[in-house]
Amino acid sequence: MMEQWIAQWQAQSLWEWTAVLLSVGYIVLAAQANRWCWVCAFLSTAIFSVLFFDVNLLQESALNIYYLIMAIYGWWHWQGSSEQQQLPIIRWPVKNHVIGAAIFGSIALISGFVSDVYFKADFPYLNGFTVWFAVYTTFLVARKVFENWLFWLVINPLSAYMFWHKELYVTCGLMAVYFIMSLYGVRTWYIKWRQQDESLSTCSAY
Template sequence: MLNEETLNAIGNAFIAMSMWELLAVVLALAYLLLAMKEKISCWYAAFISTAIYVFLFWDVSLLMESALQIFYLVMAVYGWWQWRKHGDKQQELQIHCWSLKTHCVVILAVCALSVGFGYGLHHNTNAALPYLDSFTTWGAVITTYMVTKKVLENWVYWLVIDAASVYLYIDRELYLTALLFVMYVVLVVIGFFQWYAIYQRQQRLN
C-alpha cells in the first residue's frame, strides 16, 4: 500500500506535469474513441499525440519508446491513406488467427530483439530501463502490424505490452500516460471479446 510520502510525491508530480503530456493523453484518447466510430479524423489525433510523445519520451530517456513514436507517425499517415482510399473496403479483411508456430517465432523474435537492443542501450546510452523499453517497443511494432492484418490475438499481445508500459511510465513519472495505459489494459480485454464474437460469426458463415 502506498504511504503518505509516496502519495504526496505523485500528487506533486501531477500538479507539475507538463501540459504537453496532458495534451498528448487527451489526443490519444480522442484517437481511440474516434477509431471505435471509424472516423478518419482519428488519424489526425493519433499523429499529433504521437509527435508530442516523441519528445516526451526522449526527455525522460525512454529512447526506444521515442523511436517507436516515429513508427507510429508513419502508421498514422498510412492508416489515414488507407481509410481515405479504400473506405468501407477494409471490411473485406476478416478477423483471423495465427498458427501456434507463427506465434512462437514472433515471440522469440521480439525477445531476441529486446535483449539485443536492450544490451546495446544499456552499454552505450543513458536509456532508462533499456530492456523493458526495448521489449515494449518491439512488442508494439509487431502488434501494430497484427492490428492492420486483423489478427485476433493482437489483443492478447497488447494486454502484455500495455501492462508492462504502465510500470515503465510510472518509473519515469509520466503518471497521466501510465493512467492512459491502465485504461488501455481494460479496453483491450473488451476489444478481444468483441473481435472474438465477430470471428465466431465469420467462422459459422464460412
C-alpha cells in the same frame, strides 16, 4: 506522500495531457474498429516522441516515430474498397505469432544491450521488450489481426510500471486505460469477426 504525488500529477505538462487524451481517442476508436483512430494515433505519437526523448526513454521515443508511420499506413489500409465494405478482421495461426515473438524477442535483447552499454538509457531491456513487441503488435492492428489485443494485455502493464518510475503519471494512467480498453477490444473484435461472412473470416492473413 499523497501531497507530493498530487503536486507531481498537477505538474504534468499540457502536452502530455494532450497526447494522452488523443491516445484515449485512438484506443476507443480502434476497439470499435473505426478508421478515424489513426488520426488520433498520428497526433498523439508526434507529441509522445518528443516527450519520451526528453526523459531519456530513447527506445520509446523511436517507437513513436514508427507509430507515426504506422498511423499513415493504418489509415490507408483500413479504408477497404468502400464505406460499406470495410477491411475485415482476420486471425493469424499460432505459428505466425510464435515466429513473430521469437524474432522480436531477439531484437529486443540486442536493442536492450545496445541501449544499456552505449547509450546508458533507463530500463534498457524492459523498454526494449515493450518497444519491439509494440512494433509487432501495431503492425497487427494495422492489418486488423484480432490477436493484437492479447499482446497489448501484456505490453500495457509493463509500460505502466516503467512510466510510473519515470514520474510520467498521466501516461502511466493512460496505460491502465489501454489495458481496460484492450479487454473491450478483445470482446468487440471477436464479435465483429464472428459476424463477418464465413469467406471473410477464413481469408488469408497476408
